[in-house]
Amino acid sequence: MKQRARNLYRVAFVAIVVAGAAIVEYSPGANAQAVGAAADKKDGLRAVQATAVEVAEGKRIAQATCVRCHGLDGISTAKGVPHLAGQRPAYLYLELRAYQSGARGKKVMDGAVEFLGDDALVKVAAYYASLDPAPPVAASGAKAAPAKPDPVRAGKAAAAACAGCHGEGGISKTPGMPNLVALDPKYLVAAMKSYKSGQRKHDLMKSMLAAVSDADMNNVALYYALQTPARAQTPAAGNRSAGKTAAAACAGCHGNQGVSTNPAAPSLAGQDAQYLATALQAYKNGSRSDATMKSLAAALDDRVTKDMAAFYAAQPPQPPDVRKPLTTAEWVQKCDRCHGVNGNSTDPFLPALAGQRAEYMVKVLHDYRTRVHQSSTMAAMSDALTEADIENLAAYYARQKARAVVFMPVPGQ
Numbered sequence: 001m002k003q004r005a006r007n008l009y010r011v012a013f014v015a016i017v018v019a020g021a022a023i024v025e026y027s028p029g030a031n032a033q034a035v036g037a038a039a040d041k042k043d044g045l046r047a048v049q050a051t052a053v054e055v056a057e058g059k060r061i062a063q064a065t066c067v068r069c070h071g072l073d074g075i076s077t078a079k080g081v082p083h084l085a086g087q088r089p090a091y092l093y094l095e096l097r098a099y100q101s102g103a104r105g106k107k108v109m110d111g112a113v114e115f116l117g118d119d120a121l122v123k124v125a126a127y128y129a130s131l132d133p134a135p136p137v138a139a140s141g142a143k144a145a146p147a148k149p150d151p152v153r154a155g156k157a158a159a160a161a162c163a164g165c166h167g168e169g170g171i172s173k174t175p176g177m178p179n180l181v182a183l184d185p186k187y188l189v190a191a192m193k194s195y196k197s198g199q200r201k202h203d204l205m206k207s208m209l210a211a212v213s214d215a216d217m218n219n220v221a222l223y224y225a226l227q228t229p230a231r232a233q234t235p236a237a238g239n240r241s242a243g244k245t246a247a248a249a250c251a252g253c254h255g256n257q258g259v260s261t262n263p264a265a266p267s268l269a270g271q272d273a274q275y276l277a278t279a280l281q282a283y284k285n286g287s288r289s290d291a292t293m294k295s296l297a298a299a300l301d302d303r304v305t306k307d308m309a310a311f312y313a314a315q316p317p318q319p320p321d322v323r324k325p326l327t328t329a330e331w332v333q334k335c336d337r338c339h340g341v342n343g344n345s346t347d348p349f350l351p352a353l354a355g356q357r358a359e360y361m362v363k364v365l366h367d368y369r370t371r372v373h374q375s376s377t378m379a380a381m382s383d384a385l386t387e388a389d390i391e392n393l394a395a396y397y398a399r400q401k402a403r404a405v406v407f408m409p410v411p412g413q
């Protein structure tokens with residue numbers, strides 16, 4: 001995508017934007033082939049020039065059609081309306097085409113561009129691109145939302161209350177207290193919710209989790225899943241090798257050595273032996289309801305249970321398949337690869353993000369996600385972002401200083 005845009009830039013796009021005067025020139029000519037090869041909305045590029053005179057015409061079009069929402073200075077004061085001032089000219093033009101074709105949803109902008117011809121779109125795009133960009137939002141300004149906390153750090157903070165029983169980093173030192181490391185976060189969250197709702201009967205855990213929000217349950221589970229696993233530092237009485245034989249029946253769901261790959265069936269490797277025996281007892285007597293485990297546990301006598309618990313407790317636990325989420329700074333590095341350093345795009349086809357309104361960026365990122373706004377590149381990017389990432393990134397870019405870019409003709413080869 002980026003490469004394609006670059007190629008187009010080199011062969012077909014020459015724009016000079018200097019202090020109020022803009023020249024936008026699409027000159028396919030001998031390079032028409034390269035332009036033709038460009039798919040999606042870049043298809044319609046053709047030779048168009050916008051001279052200073054035409055930028056002035058662009059201003060008149062803006063005056064007649066766009067001012068009531070975008071202002072004559074292209075600096076928005078209304079929720080949901082983006083700044084246009086200083087935005088990259090080819091990007092503005094292509095977005096106007098996208099509104100015309102419906103590729104950006106059919107609502108607000110539809111009426112405004114419906115009756116404008118291509119020349120008018122180029123001129124009005126050149127006009128807004130030529131303006132001074134909006135100033136950045138102050139870091140301490142009322143509009144700058146406080147950064148959403150890092151989920152792992154938030155999880156660590158919430159897990160402080162659990163260490164007394166479950167051990168530092170979720171490695172138990174107390175017989176009867178389960179390890180919380182090496183468990184899939186989905187399993188951990190389900191277990192916590194089930195205590196909280198009373199479905200899994202345990203008054204102590206119910207009260208422990210009463211004040212823990214869903215968000216914190218997710219954070220705590222993520223925190224434990226990212227800790228280096230270790231076996232519970234608790235004793236295990238029982239015959240491991242007898243346990244190993246009996247555990248063959250459990251391998252299908254819990255893994256050969258108690259390392260499960262199915263988030264629904266927890267890993268048992270390295271788990272505290274006494275807890276394992278208690279859990280099997282709980283399935284048996286129904287205080288923990290699970291039809292599969294109930295019938296399996298019913299067939300186990302105390303000795304076999306003890307042996308299996310000793311076997312599993314001795315197995316080396318493995319980290320679940322979870323990656324540490326990227327920080328906002330790490331995301332910014334990825335976004336900047338296309339959107340330019342601190343969101344100051346130097347590619348006329350790629351929008352600058354610096355100084356753009358945060359709430360607009362939040363909205364537009366959701367629109368990419370729901371495909372109301374179609375862009376395969378941004379669909380993939382936005383799918384990978386959490387709500388907190390979206391808010392943090394939008395707030396970050398809104399605080400960056402927007403810089404106008406001067407596009408120079410590329411010498412022919």
Ligand code: HEC
Nearest residue numbers: 062065066069070080081082092095096104108109112124
């Ligand atoms: C009724 C209010 C309204 C009018 C009139 C209007 N716009 Fe918009 N414009 C919006 C809103 C709202 C959005 C954001 C819509 C969205 O989220 O897709 C927008 C988005 C845009 C965008 C996309 C910017 C970006 O960063 O992606 C461009 C370009 C644009 N308008 C240009 C114009 C031009 C040029 C005119 C006049 C011909 C105009 N608009 C008239 C409300 C308006």
Ligand code: HEC
Nearest residue numbers: 159161162164165176177178188191192202205208220278
């Ligand atoms: C006072 C001791 C204590 C504290 C503090 C405590 N727990 Fe527990 N936790 C237990 C006990 C005992 C069990 C086993 C209950 C059972 O048999 O179902 C347990 C079980 C669990 C389980 C189920 C593990 C599994 O393998 O299914 C999870 C998850 C859990 N606790 C999370 C937490 C979290 C998160 C906190 C801190 C917010 C916490 N616990 C605080 C004692 C405690």
Ligand code: HEC
Nearest residue numbers: 249250252253254264265266276279280290292293296308
């Ligand atoms: C058909 C799949 C399946 C088989 C076979 C199976 N389990 Fe399970 N096991 C599960 C599921 C699913 C859970 C989680 C149930 C729940 O949410 O309470 C579970 C939970 C457990 C737990 C609770 C762990 C914890 O952290 O709280 C223990 C202990 C356990 N199984 C032991 C065994 C043993 C021992 C065997 C072999 C005799 C066995 N399981 C066979 C599916 C299976």
Ligand code: HEC
Nearest residue numbers: 002082331334335337338351361364365375377378381393
């Ligand atoms: C591979 C290149 C690429 C990367 C990486 C990328 N973007 Fe984009 N982005 C684009 C393109 C292309 C568009 C214009 C899409 C369209 O036609 O609407 C865009 C548009 C946007 C817009 C809409 C701008 C406006 O004015 O409406 C936002 C906001 C945005 N990107 C944010 C991000 C964020 C945040 C990241 C990092 C998580 C990111 N992008 C990463 C290529 C990229």
